[in-house]
Amino acid sequence: MALFNPFNPNSTVTPALFAGRSQQMLQILQKLAQVKRGMPSNFIFHGERGIGKTALAKLTLFMAESRDPVFKDLNFLTSYYSVEKGQHFKTVLQAVLNQLTDKLPKTSIDRLTDRLGDLFKKGKFSFGAFGVTMETSPEQMELPGIDGLEQYFKDQALSVLTNILLGIKESKEGERYDGLLIVLDEIHNARDIKGIAQLLRSITTTLDVNGLGNISFIIIGYSEAIHSFFEGDPSARRSFDTIHLTSMPPEEAKEVLTKGFDQVQVKYDSNELDTKVQVAGGYPHSLQVLGHNLIEVDTDNAINSDDWNEAIGNAARELQTKDFSNLYDFKGKPKMREEIMNILALVGTSVPRKLLAKQMGKNIYSPSSLPELKKSGAVREDPESGNLLLHSSLFRSAILLHVFKKPGAIAEPWMRTAGNIIKILQERPNEE
Ligand SMILES: Nc1ncnc2c1ncn2[C@@H]1O[C@H](COP(=O)(O)OP(=O)(O)OP(=O)(O)O)[C@@H](O)[C@H]1O
Ligand SMILES: [Mg+2]
Known part of the structure; x- marks a missing residue:
């Protein structure tokens, strides 16, 4: 064990x-090295x-604080904050600034106390207009005229950040930082998501022009939310590098x-790993579930075939009982619906609707098949291209774990259909 x-x-x-x-x-590291030199x-x-995303x-954050030559000797003052549902962005920024000051050396704290007056009392920030805003009802906040308050808030945030940045630059050897790195996770939860891009762009640009560009914001959220994040200010897109995380390639x-295996000195056969790892569809969360189950079932510090089979079964059950029991029948005899989903899971990329219909040689448009899959959300169809894609990578892994659990799956007709589709898509990638 x-x-x-x-x-x-x-x-x-x-x-x-x-x-x-x-x-x-690498991309992030290179950019942070530029931030260190004053380019936000x-x-x-x-x-x-x-x-x-959070990983x-x-x-x-680890690299940015490391002071390790491997990571470009970065030495940032950092803050991580996860936005709560319905939270107003002002309270987010206020919390972040307080987190930052908690880590500041004493000389910088003194500076803030001297310069910021009422904004910074007893080592804590609270934005002046903030109290007013909190007592204002949400309806009133949308009214024109409130802009003055927004402006006031932005100016206060800027003045706090200016003083923090000046403070960390002026600090004595050993207490100095390269700059600020601020991570805001779960941004889709923010109530006023539309204004944030504009606000952050304006703050970082102003700091930059004033020679204090040693600052970087990382904004994290679901892809759907990113659209609204930029909606208020299209030019903000230019001041953000977008990293779209997708499933991991097999390597x-x-x-x-x-x-994980190496860390606890558990042996494994790498050929077997090559094939078995595919059941997770490159989805990090499923890989963790799978790895966890493998270590649980192993008894002799070596992962063998029995361990794989048992762990895949357990991981599958775990994922299937969570969200997907209403999208896919994991228990009964597979119907055309399940066959369609099996094929989509095996192919792994989006499949043109017509190609799928042709290769399956069945009427996938009958009401209980594709239309129902689309209605339940199990399968998404791109309205322009007509390409079909499974609900999510997690869902894909649950299906893969399910189909590979059964002996003899390899002989199923849908397995062959999936193989054909993969081949056709590889030969004619523009069909995608
Ligand atoms: N690069 C990685 N290497 C190893 N494990 C990873 C990696 N990326 C993610 N994981 C693991 O996968 C799981 C999901 O990752 P994480 O929580 O970062 O996802 P997320 O995109 O932030 O999800 P959510 O939207 O639910 O917040 C975690 O257990 C995490 O430790
Ligand atoms: Mg997360």
């Missing part, structure tokens, strides 16, 4: 076990639930498992 289980789907992976995403890491840079991380942010997915 392993000493402990290195996999945990319910927590955010530690830097030592963080796997893959090397391209994204902001990021958006977006992607579906469980795809690894990437945690790793970024990276394998690394998630091998890093």
